[in-house]
Amino acid sequence: MPDSAGELDKATARQSGNWATGTGRVARHSVGLALFVSELSVLYRRRRTWAMLAALAAVPILIAVAVRVTNSTRQSGRGPQFLDQITQNGLFVAVTALVVSIPLFLPLTVGVVAGDTIAGEASHGTLRYLLVAPAGRVRLLIVKYVGAAAFCVCATLVVVVTGVGIGLALFPVGPVTLLSGDTIGFSESIVRLLLITAFVTVSLLGLSAIGLFISTLTDVPVGAMAATIVLSVVSQVLGALPQLDWLHPWLFSHYWLSFADLLRQPIAWESFGANALLQLGYIAVFGALAYGRFLTRDVLS
Amino acid sequence: MASLTPTSRNWLRWLPAAVVPAVIAVGVIVLPSQAGAAVDLPDKSPEEILQLVGESSVDALSGTLSQSSNLGLPELPSGGSSATAGVASMLGLLTGSHSTRVFLDGPSKLRLQVLDDLAERDLIRNGNDVWLYDSSENAATRVTIPDRDVDDGVPPSPSPEAPSPESHSPEAYGTGSVQTPAQLAEKFLGEIDSSTVVTVGTDDRVAGREVYTLVLTPRSDDTLVGSVSMAVDAATGLPLRVAVQARGETEPAFELGFTELSLDTPGAELFAFTPPPGATVEEQELPAHDDLAHENPAHENSAHDPAGTSGEQSMHQPVVSGTGWASVIELAAGTVSGELAASPLLTQLGQAVNGGMLLSSSLVNVLVTDDGRVFAGAVAADQLQAAATASVG
Structure with a gap:
């Protein structure tokens, strides 16, 4: 990395020249890939990332152990959904853990990662060095977002995989009862769990885009993280108010619990498509806002 | 591009942030209404x-x-x-x-x-x-x-x-x-x-x-x-x-x-x-069809039987007064279980009016009289009250 101010300016000028003329596409492609790899390695070298993943993994473990130790036959309708099914089928540990994690734990960790994307680099003073590389601001923004999205996949997978693992260890596994009352076999239920993982991951992409935008506004990562997490709570509070039901389909948290539609027979795909479209809208709007902000901003740190 | 000043270039960079919501708004508002407008079927009576x-x-x-x-x-x-x-x-x-x-x-x-x-x-x-x-x-x-x-x-x-x-x-x-x-x-x-x-x-x-x-x-x-x-x-x-x-x-x-x-x-x-x-x-x-028919006696008796004493059967028989859209259905006392009538939901949802509790909605009004009879219809509340008074007399 160049470390003198003169080289820095030259490099910035070169990359903006490339941006304007559209040349050097192949070179910048590999730069983008290298940037993405380094972004991931930085993300997963952080102890904070591992602490958050461990906290997420603790959710299904706590649920499974608590159910196993007390071993009482739960009354239906008490506690989180699917809780009473765990004793019959260990795979429901993963589903119950997702129901518990989606309102707070998953948005919390995603908010931390997404809020840190740009503001974290700015606060460390590394942002201008990143911009020196011939990748350009757009590419950096995209790489940062894809990194946050990769964390969404990872966070959801951690909850599901830990849930399935501890469920298999502590409880019997048999045919899975769907919401419709039909039962499916083990292999199909694994497919459904993977679909649910995909659904929940997609559900978090809108929040990541919001976090990315907020992160371009400030040099204080904690502020961006807190604002992102607060927004996820606000969205859910608004979603719980029946007086605002005209607003509900527009909230990014609207379909967060609709992954249950994948547990119906036949699968109700409408919410999957609607959720993907909604999250895509959030990505487009807040991606455009982040683009506007990040490209016009003076990077001083 | 080269002639652009930094300020105008900055302006261009905010352009997507304005265009994207506009495109979404167009997609949400215009497309569904156009889909409806495009339909033109052959006229039918x-x-x-x-x-x-x-x-x-x-x-x-x-x-x-x-x-x-x-x-x-x-x-x-x-x-x-x-x-x-x-x-x-x-x-x-x-x-x-x-x-x-x-x-x-x-x-x-x-x-x-x-x-x-x-x-x-x-x-x-x-x-x-x-x-x-x-x-x-x-x-x-x-x-x-x-x-x-x-x-x-x-x-x-x-x-x-x-x-x-x-x-x-x-x-x-x-x-x-x-x-x-x-x-x-x-x-x-x-x-x-x-x-x-x-x-x-x-x-x-x-x-x-x-x-x-x-x-x-x-x-x-x-x-x-x-x-x-x-x-x-x-x-x-x-x-x-x-x-x-x-x-x-x-x-x-x-x-x-x-x-x-x-x-x-x-x-x-x-x-x-x-x-x-x-x-x-x-x-x-389920009871067979015939049993149900037996439980449904002719209407007339129960209408003027405010206490609902003419036996178990008449209590479940609604009486219809008025015609067409403005008809009023009367359920004799006892048809609606006491549990429902005494439910806090009723007092929560309803409002006390002359002669009972009124459940009012934009389409249907329901009047639960103090003696337990229920009047319902797609009519104004005063017509239900009038029906309740007429039914007693």
Whole structure:
């Protein structure tokens, strides 16, 4: 990395020249890939990332152990959904853990990662060095977002995989009862769990885009993280108010619990498509806002 | 590009942030309205559309129904004590919005799925067997329909010819007020007489299918119903959406329609239900048709029997006064269980008026008198009070 101010300016000028003329596409492609790899390695070298993943993994473990130790036959309708099914089928540990994690734990960790994307680099003073590389601001923004999205996949997978693992260890596994009352076999239920993982991951992409935008506004990562997490709570509070039901389909948290539609027979795909479209809208709007902000901003740190 | 000053370039970089929301707004607002405007079907008279409905012969479909109500009733608190939970969930079906998946194959195979949040209520009918399943309770109920009913009164059939004897339809159990637009349309079309003006509205698109719109407008000014509009599939004559408009309101007070519809025959495995392991299973036998008929004596006696003393039977017999859209239904004292009448929900939702409690909505008013009689109708509250006074005298 160049470390003198003169080289820095030259490099910035070169990359903006490339941006304007559209040349050097192949070179910048590999730069983008290298940037993405380094972004991931930085993300997963952080102890904070591992602490958050461990906290997420603790959710299904706590649920499974608590159910196993007390071993009482739960009354239906008490506690989180699917809780009473765990004793019959260990795979429901993963589903119950997702129901518990989606309102707070998953948005919390995603908010931390997404809020840190740009503001974290700015606060460390590394942002201008990143911009020196011939990748350009757009590419950096995209790489940062894809990194946050990769964390969404990872966070959801951690909850599901830990849930399935501890469920298999502590409880019997048999045919899975769907919401419709039909039962499916083990292999199909694994497919459904993977679909649910995909659904929940997609559900978090809108929040990541919001976090990315907020992160371009400030040099204080904690502020961006807190604002992102607060927004996820606000969205859910608004979603719980029946007086605002005209607003509900527009909230990014609207379909967060609709992954249950994948547990119906036949699968109700409408919410999957609607959720993907909604999250895509959030990505487009807040991606455009982040683009506007990040490209016009003076990077001083 | 080279001639751009930094300021104008900055302006350009904010451009996507302005364009993207605009594009989304256009996509959300303009596209659906254009889809509706593009429909232009060959003109038909109201009689021809009624005939189209009458000749409809769709007997297999799968689709998603969406019901929304805007009756002006207060939102009910979810949860609460178990005593009020049943009433609340019943009222929730009426007042709330929910979507239901329907699978139909012939007159005797039906599956309804009420899609709740993280839960589902199912009704599966396969010949004489009817299963009700509630995922939140993990409870299944098996109801066996006596043979005779299978042949005649087929409640869920979308064919308008089929009568719909509500009192013993499987839908009276569990899934409550779930109906198809066809059943609802049939009910309203049955009411068509001199008291109703039938007109044809603008062609529209429902669940991706081109539809004629039939508008029923009551001639009477006494009723709260402003108009009933019905979307009739141009290709099959199947009613796809029914919306009831209250007088003076712009939004439909009640709307039930398909959001998705496929006329393919659903897979047979959908109608073969086995209760899942661990579920509590209950068996019920429906009384045969004849028994029900015996329980329904002639109307006349009970009307002037305020105490409801003429025996068990008359207590369950509603009396209808008035005609057409403005008719008022009276239930004698004791018909509505004391539990319901004393329910805190009633005092919460209703308002005290002269002579009892009034449950008021934009479409229907219900008056529970102090002596326990219930008057209901799509009429103004003072007409219910007048009916209550007249009924005593």
